[in-house]
Amino acid sequence: MAAPTNDRLDRVGDYPFDRLRALLGPLAPASNRTPISLALGEPQHTAPDIVRRVVEETAALWGKYPPMRGTPEFRAAVAAWLARRYGLPAGMIDGDRHVIPVSGTREGLFLVALAAVPETKVGGRPVVLMPNPFYQVYVGAAVLAGAEPYLVPATRETGFLPDFTAVPSDVLERTAFAYLCSPANPQGAVASLATLKSALALARRYGFLLVADECYSEIWIDAPPHGALEAAAALGGGLDNLAVFQSLSKRSSAPGLRSGFVCAEAAFLDKFTRLRDYGGVAPPLPLLAAATALWQDEAHVEASRALYREKFRLAEAALAGRLGYYRPGGGFYLWLDVGDGEAAARKLWREAAVRVLPGAYLARTDARGHNPGAAYIRCALVHDLDTTAEVLGRLAATL
Numbered sequence: 001m002a003a004p005t006n007d008r009l010d011r012v013g014d015y016p017f018d019r020l021r022a023l024l025g026p027l028a029p030a031s032n033r034t035p036i037s038l039a040l041g042e043p044q045h046t047a048p049d050i051v052r053r054v055v056e057e058t059a060a061l062w063g064k065y066p067p068m069r070g071t072p073e074f075r076a077a078v079a080a081w082l083a084r085r086y087g088l089p090a091g092m093i094d095g096d097r098h099v100i101p102v103s104g105t106r107e108g109l110f111l112v113a114l115a116a117v118p119e120t121k122v123g124g125r126p127v128v129l130m131p132n133p134f135y136q137v138y139v140g141a142a143v144l145a146g147a148e149p150y151l152v153p154a155t156r157e158t159g160f161l162p163d164f165t166a167v168p169s170d171v172l173e174r175t176a177f178a179y180l181c182s183p184a185n186p187q188g189a190v191a192s193l194a195t196l197k198s199a200l201a202l203a204r205r206y207g208f209l210l211v212a213d214e215c216y217s218e219i220w221i222d223a224p225p226h227g228a229l230e231a232a233a234a235l236g237g238g239l240d241n242l243a244v245f246q247s248l249s250k251r252s253s254a255p256g257l258r259s260g261f262v263c264a265e266a267a268f269l270d271k272f273t274r275l276r277d278y279g280g281v282a283p284p285l286p287l288l289a290a291a292t293a294l295w296q297d298e299a300h301v302e303a304s305r306a307l308y309r310e311k312f313r314l315a316e317a318a319l320a321g322r323l324g325y326y327r328p329g330g331g332f333y334l335w336l337d338v339g340d341g342e343a344a345a346r347k348l349w350r351e352a353a354v355r356v357l358p359g360a361y362l363a364r365t366d367a368r369g370h371n372p373g374a375a376y377i378r379c380a381l382v383h384d385l386d387t388t389a390e391v392l393g394r395l396a397a398t399l
């Protein structure tokens with residue numbers, strides 16, 4: 001007799017990259033071209049040398065179990081970075097009460113659901129709000145925590161961001177928490193301070209947690225994106241109802257470091273830490289020391305941002321006026337309207353050896369049978385300038 005498995009996993013669906021492998025696996029890429037992948041949001045910029053240096057210097061710490069809340073130095077470096085980056089009032093963030101490291105924000109954004117979803121809310125099944133399209137971990141987290149995912153359109157008509165204030169009040173009453181991603185993956189839209197304030201005010205009114213996923217905030221062209229902590233500062237009330245997730249994967253081009261943090265109200269963070277004491281993975285101390293040094297340094301971030309700017313200049317030259325091209329407010333994705341994302345992904349692979357992600361894999365079909373990502377492809381501009389110029393040429397010529 002077969003052993004049972006968690007049947008909630010069957011409702012989560014395949015991860016986008018498995019679906020992409022199934023789509024392109026049977027097809028041969030153009031044989032006269034070197035394959036280039038724009039599918040994965042993995043920066044190919046060289047990781048800062050700070051990482052190598054600090055990990056070497058702290059090698060003695062491999063012999064220690066890392067504490068779940070990280071080190072005082074890490075928490076202080078993060079609190080200082082947040083205060084500088086967002087111009088927060090002195091003392092608003094107390095690193096020791098409000099900050100803990102996570103082993104990449106993917107695990108944090110997943111585990112948040114297990115810490116924030118109660119058995120019931122106002123006597124009903126708890127809801128998790130999320131934009132549609134969205135980072136796929138959100139739906140997995142909601143479903144596996146036993147909550148009902150509630151998808152809020154984030155389409156061209158809504159400025160590519162979800163409008164939580166338009167959600168019916170009976171749903172808001174059952175809401176345990178809401179994911180808000182700004183800059184948004186995949187669309188690159190950036191929430192205004194007014195939008196962030198209204199989302200946080202709504203969370204406070206209806207008693208839910210606003211989970212702000214801000215891992216693309218340091219990659220921008222015209223102006224630094226606002227953060228949800230600025231909304232908290234403007235509204236008053238401390239960090240109530242707020243958890244902000246940040247990562248070094250994109251900011252510092254160090255996805256292999258698996259390092260991020262959450263900055264949140266102390267009541268939530270205590271529960272979150274208890275959960276992680278049982279099932280989380282504390283970042284190893286040498287890696288946490290490297291992360292501490294990265295949060296203290298902006299020079300490598302500015303250099304990386306300059307490179308992304310140059311890449312978007314190339315993208316504009318290749319694609320402006322076509323395929324619904326727009327310059328994202330933040331992040332490194334192109335979200336191109338190609339009519340049929342799966343067909344375009346197949347064509348690009350077969351004719352140009354370029355891998356892109358069909359937008360449908362980053363969205364769910366809504367109640368009216370419409371998948372808001374279906375017409376799009378997502379292209380991650382994560383390569384060096386020469387490769388980027390080459391791949392943009394292939395995109396423009398093929399589509």
Ligand SMILES: Cc1ncc(COP(=O)(O)O)c(C=O)c1O
Pocket residue numbers: 041103104105106107109135181184185213215246247248249255258259260
């Ligand atoms: C929107 C969003 N959030 C979170 C993550 C997770 O990043 P990491 O686990 O590397 O911190 C990603 C990674 O691509 C992402 O796109």
